[in-house]
Amino acid sequence: MSTAAGKGISGEGDVRSWKREPIKPGKSDDQLQALAAERFGLARDAKDRWNLTMTLAAGQAKAKLHEVVRVLRDDPELRFDMLLDLAAIDYLSYPNHRGPRFAVVYLFKSLVFRHRFKLKVEVEEDDAELPSIHDLYRIADWSEREVFDQMGVVFSGHPNLKRILNHHEFIGHPLRKDYPCQKRQKLSINDPMVDQLESRLKHFGYQVVDSGEVHLGAPIAAKHQSVAEQGSVDTQKQKNAAGAVGAGGI
Amino acid sequence: MTFKPVPATVAAVSDSFVPDGVIATSVEAVVNWGRRNSLWPFPFGTACCGIEFMGVVSSVFDISRFGAELVRFSPRQADLLIIAGTITYKQAPVLRRIYDQMCEPKWVISAGACATSGGFYDCYCTVPGIDEIIPVDIYIAGCPPRPEAFLEGLVQLQNKIAREHLKEQKAVGA
């Protein structure tokens, strides 16, 4: 969650050393509602008659969302350490709807307390922008890209906000209710998506010389050298093999 | 196996001249016989139909009875492209490139409703039939097609190959 999250790269922290804490009694919906109302001034969503949904109004979202989510995650009584999902709703053709056109819904769960929390953030059509929470939950990186791709909600501060499901030549946002759902858009050249591959390779010590071509950086080469000495593996062969990975291109 | 009738001149020569154990036929018939009984498929399985293709290759249905069991995962070693599954526009350039990488002669089977027509995915992202991208020789109906239907499609393709003329080879990339 610390340094690597900022770069949008996974791979830090050893999963095997992670121990699950014993489950403790969590908060009821009523308690969560009272707490959210008192701490953040959130209102309960009357449309949700079965579960607890707290609403963050469009005007406050930009200023408050990141802080609210951070407290939800870090508060010792709440500890919502898991972002289950992040999705958007388009209310364009919703019967009797008043208010902003879009809403982005965040679903949280606590692995320690086993309580859940639904946060609905209203988003105006002509100002469809929210602060990104990718630095709090790594999974939000891709989820936010998906919401951006399908609904056109922009997440400011996201390190790589580009389409994730639709192709890069796609125009418009297909899950918006005013997108004609049978309107097809052809793709001429596919996107090899090397930018993300390259950032990962760099993270592991490789050095990107030219796009599509990868060379061994100093730390990895040194590691291979020592392996070669111990196990009498041909170092040059290894280097060639590593070079071939990049030279193959995509 | 139905050979085309041998030209009369060849037959006349063979009667008097060729010893026992030798048959006379046309080059075309022999080449087509070889091609259609040793198809090397490249499976482009992207969805549930791909699972059905695995059934066709397995011993119960056994595609090797028809000489097409040598499944290759390099398009350069295959001459039969089997598209089994849904193709999206994002994937279309990849499929086109794989087709282009296959050497002539090559044939294409579109297996299942999705590959043939887009199936029930009548939406913004699915290609409504792969013949928008590449030429198709045989369409197999079904969602998914039963293995028997796969084999029927393969036999249909073999019949089609038997009728091909060497002089009329498909243009590269056509």
Ligand code: SF4
């Ligand atoms: S045709 Fe049916 S079985 Fe085949 S890929 Fe499409 S949905 Fe799946």
